[in-house]
Amino acid sequence: MDEEYDVIVLGTGLKECILSGLMSTDGKKVLHMDRNTYYGGESASLTPLSQLFDHFKQPAPVDDKYGRPRDWNVDLIPKFLMANGKLVQLLVYTGVTRYLEFKSLDGSFVRKTDGKLHKVPADEREALSSSLMGLFEKRRFKKLLSYCQSLDLDNPAAKNKDDKKIDPDNLDATQLYTEFGVDKNTQDFTGHAIALFLNDDYLHKNCKELIRRIQLYSGSLARYGKSPYLYPLYGLGELPQGFARLSAIYGGTYMLGKTVDELVMEDGKVVGVKSGGEVAKTKMVICDPSYVPHKVKKTGRVVRAICILKGKVEGVNNSESLQIIIPQNQVDRKNDIYICVLSNQQCVTAKGFYLGIVSTTVETSDPEGELQIGIDILNGKDKSNIAEKYVWYSLIITP
């Protein structure tokens, strides 16, 4: 360790591992350390199941009550990968996909004011039979979609085929919706279940971000399966491991279970990292915010409930893995409520069990209550589907 490196990376979260992977392939000499004895930091998938209970300081269940404990790989913050998104492109570009296998989600659903869950159509056939909107509204919606798909945002000179003289440079999202005459419901659905905006702030911003997101969605759709969303087998924790291996293959040095005593500074500049009495020299240190607690500030709070489910979620056409979006408008909120359900398909639960996570940005003094609608969906009509439930908060921190 008493050596000089081009860069020292602290913490093995996804971002840190992507960076060290890219820098190593670029020929940089990288030292990567983590205080934990496992990869992934906060984004590590918890396995076996007892780790989940440890995390919430609960006694672990006895007698394999929830199947084989080893079959569980629990992500506290599950995130889906868009099949055509930047992360997937990076995985392919770097060859890290060679270490991973994926499963696409069965479906994505949106909750309407009627309280019912509607499937977000994944193809033409589903779109035609969809209960989401009426026949005429469908036509208007389809026109909006084809307009967005045909638009070449990087090349504004290239005009859209059935040019309606729409100038996306000078329209906000609401105005774009108005151009196509789609109603409030369709707007909600488009903005939140397709473009995945977390709240309605986008409505009054230039419409190009909306168009870009619709394009990403369309491009991702049915690329690898039934939905545009992918999930890595064995959980998201596989991603940092994959990038760490990439880095190691190109000479990156890895040290787990290594506590960092301090960053060594000289003339206000970082010159090294001290750990266990040794100093590794470097000109650059990259670290996740937890390694420099006094240099970050908190900007919000997210509340999450993680639930072990005994059976499938009701009202979602038997889907085993899915996302449900409850647009904020539908429930008089400012931020959407998200539900994510994963199963043994993704190798994150034992056979027959499901994992449901409800989350939203905290708006009131009763954050747990804010999740209730989502909890009720997971629990089912008999209010008995949830076997375990833990609620927790995370801070949104920024440097």
Add this chain to the structure above:
Amino acid sequence: MANRAGAQRPNGATQGKICQFKLVLLGESAVGKSSLVLRFVKGQFHEYQESTIGAAFLTQTVCLDDTTVKFEIWDTAGQERYHSLAPMYYRGAQAAIVVYDITNQDTFGRAKTWVKELQRQASPNIVIALAGNKSDLSNKRMVEYEEAQAYAEENSLLFMETSAKTAMNVNDIFLAIAKKLPKNEGGGAAQPRQQGMKINNSETSQASEGGCCK
């Protein structure tokens, strides 16, 4: 991990089938893991083996009577050095070679720990071979052949003393593993597991379940 290949006859019989297996190397730093791979795959040996491998994995085939066994060989890329191997490394591995250095008793002790780790973490039917490497240095021997052999027998491991330097037993140990791997449908070495998909540049391919050829 295993892909189907080989010509499928209309009557269902396969001719000249190719079976692909993931094989991982484990063992203490500097025992000669990378050297064994280099010897097996490229027929080379370097006194100063570079730690950078620059490849996700290397492949080499072994021909048996009616089957070609294709090894996808994963090197640790140095991640064993500070106990930083990721669980992903042995996920889906159908074979492993646990290496120690016959001139260093500690590395034999560590090898036993790796075997335990594999028995705990890897697929239950994984084929494990124990390699006592650097057998060319027998004048500095610290681990007796009999001791290692007895341990291997107790734990149902294949065992050979090897030398990446002289090539002694290097092909042989891979051949022995190839013979022991189950090559019939359904008799896969990997535990039955969920089927995922691989993502590459243009197309996707379904990874077939279980151990081997179809």
